[in-house]
Amino acid sequence: MPLPVSRFLLSMLLLVASVGGQSCRRMVPADYEPPADRIGWVVDEMNELMMHDVTNPPLAARFFAYALLAGNEVLAQTDSTCPALAGQLHVPLTVPRPATPGYSPRVAALLAMLQTAGKLQPSGSELKAREQELLDDCRHRGMPAEVLAASQQVAQQVAQAVLAYAKQDGYYRISDRPRYSPTEGTGYWYPTPPGYFAAVEPYFSTIRPFFLDSAGQYAPAPPLAFAPTKGSGFYQLMDSVRQVGNTLTTEQRQIASFWDCNPFAMQDQGHLQVGLKKMSPGAHWMKIAGTACRQSRVSFGRAMQVHTVLALTLTDAFICCWKEKYRSNRIRPETAIRRYLDPQWKPMLQTPPFPEYLSGHSVISTAAAGVLSHYFGPAYAYTDDTEKEFGLKPRRFTSFQQAAAEAAVSRLYGGIHFPDAVRQGQLQGHKVGQLVVRRLTHSATGEYAQSYQPTAVFPLTRLPKRNP
Incomplete structure (x- = not known):
């Protein structure tokens, strides 16, 4: 016996809604992950602050090193293409295992970079806006709020460990040394x-090197x-x-x-x-x-x-x-x-x-x-x-x-x-x-x-x- 017209139309509407809903979910997938060029984006944002702050070349390298190290060690815990470096350093770094389940390794890695740089660079507080920009973009692309929250927690744990490691490299003790004066004499x-x-x-x-045994390991011939x-x-x-x-x-x-x-x-x-x-x-x-x-x-x-x-x-x-x-x-x-x-x-x-x-x-x-x-x-x-x-x-x-x-x-x-x-x-x-x-x-x-x-x-x- 054929369905009444009203029931037939209702069935068709439910079918269209179901298909349409699935299509929308495919357009904004819940399993979205940031692409690789987001790493370069963080580097660029750090560099913009360095130019603004007139950061000197050695110190700029140090900022990049600790920020990237934080990102690497987050990712290394789940990604075999990014081996951990913490144990290969001249003075090993201890990195905590994530205690929070359900996080995005990529988002956590990027956030760890931004949080580490934010604490090290003089104008680092401006990177807070970049953190929010990253989170908003991921949320807009369908990443669940609970995944983003878990990623923030993991990023903070690793960033804190790297910042504590950075604090022990001797750079902050430089201010205790006597003010440098140019050597008198010709030449x-x-x-x-x-x-x-x-x-x-x-x-x-x-300061403490990463791979070198000491600053004088490869002393050149004298001038x-x-x-x-x-x-x-x-x-x-x-x-x-x-x-x-x-x-x-x-x-x-x-x-x-x-x-x-x-x-x-x-x-x-x-x-x-x-x-x-x-x-x-x-x-x-x-x-x-x-x-x-x-x-x-x-x-x-x-x-x-x-x-x-x-x-x-x-x-x-x-x-x-x-x-x-x-x-x-x-x-x-x-x-x-x-x-x-x-x-x-x-x-x-x-x-x-x-x-x-x-x-x-x-x-x-x-x-x-x-x-x-x-x-x-x-x-x-x-x-x-x-x-x-x-x-x-x-x-x-x-x-x-x-x-x-x-x-x-x-x-x-x-x-x-x-x-x-x-x-x-x-x-x-x-x-x-x-x-x-x-x-x-x-x-x-x-x-x-x-x-x-x-x-x-x-x-x-x-x-x-x-x-x-």
Whole structure:
């Protein structure tokens, strides 16, 4: 017997409602998880605050390291593509197991990054808005409120453990040390124009490293002895920097500008000097890591691991580089050339406020290239557009090593480093990168250690002979 019309229509309406409801649930799935590029988003937000706060390069790397470490250790508890690093550190980190069930590992990892950075960075309270933005986005995409609440609890537990670990690295005890004063005498570093800033982080090498045994583990060869007399090795170094600076090509100027990464750069505006708000060298390499992760479409866990290992490596590279900078306390080219060769000479780039030897960019770039080559291969081609926001054209590289070599030679083009500081910086950075990869692969003589070598921007045979 056929159904009455009213009952038939009611049945059809219920069927449509049921199908429509299922369709809506598929459009906004309850199992939504943030994509891998959200990690780069947190890095970008941290970097914006660093530029606002004029965070110095070593300290910027330290901020990245602890924030990424928090995210990595949250994710490592459930994601096999993101192994834990806490036990591989020189001083192991104890991470609590999540006591709250039903959380999102990815959301918790991102929140742990933001919460850790929020406590470390001077303007970190502004990251609270980014936390809320992340939570609102996840809620809008269908993630249940109870999952978000559980994720917040897990993030807070791990962030607190990492912050306690950071508090013990010795950085906060630096303020108890005597105020640094430039060493008196010829041949030593002295503040440079236009800002004449005081020395940056003279005691950074005293903080606890992540992978290194100590800041002096890879001490470089000492710099050429200071001797400004004509014909000496040091005189040749001064003259080489002066000649390069006076004959720069358009390409060399572009390279110097692209890798400037000087948070302390100033610009004259009438009677005022205004900061240019540039990113740090470490932030530049963190963004390169993000570019590679997006280009290779790596998983969330893999992207977290790459960013974390890179941030830890950058910090260790700064620690050992800063050890030598304030040990040798060498004069900058700008000061030496004006004093002994040409009183009117000016470098293309503004000289950063710390001693010359070693070149920090050479150290950290070579170390970073080693780590990224480990993850993506020794011939990984990519386009670096990280400096577009500063009006600079993207640059194409055939490998991370090529990019690191260009970053190193940019310091000579910019007139802020002598050739031996660049070359020895590359060698130290190479050793730091090797150490990190050996730690990760649990091999003292792995394939990476045998095959990877930094590009020789300045072969040692071209450098002036050392004075006896």
